[in-house]
Amino acid sequence: MGVSLSYGLLGGLAIALLVAAVTDTRRRQIDNGLNLAIALCAPLFWWAQGLGLVDIGWQLGVAVGAFAVLTGLFAVGAMGGGDVKLLTALALWIKPLWFAHLLIVMALAGGILTVVLAFWHIARRQREKLAIPYGIAIAIAGLWILAADYLPQLSAGGAAG
Secondary structure (H helix, E strand, O other), X not given: OXXXXXXXXXXXXXXXXXXXXXXXXXXXXXXXXXXXXXXXXXXXXXXHHOOOHHHHHHHHHHHHHHHHHHHHHHHOOOOOHHHHHHHHHHHOOOOHHHHHHHHHHHHHHXXXXXXXXXXXXXXXXXXXXXXXXXXXXXXXXXXXXXXXXXXXXXXXXXXXX
């Protein structure tokens, strides 16, 4: 039951990440309700994964740390508020080491996205400030971690159980 529930919750998270990427692309906004839903489903995922209090403490600690650092980036204009909330909500789901991997993949995807959009912006001779929908990079990184780290772990756990 735990593996099936975990798969279902991870599927829901994947859909939420895709929705975040689409809304950020279209409106340059990631809805608070979506971020809240992601955060509120994390305890159910902890339960399905059988996390103990120490592991839950680590998840909460990483989320609080991520929020503190990312809020600083928001304050200096380096990151949008929806991006901060989405990454903080993801920190509740992703194991601490894997969250570090997520940040690396996000930075790489965001760099590529920025270069592509900058060339597109220049080619179209647009004069307004270039706005990068970083929700795309966050979603790519989140989906990468789900596929590379969680699905193999669940498959191994499901085969053993």
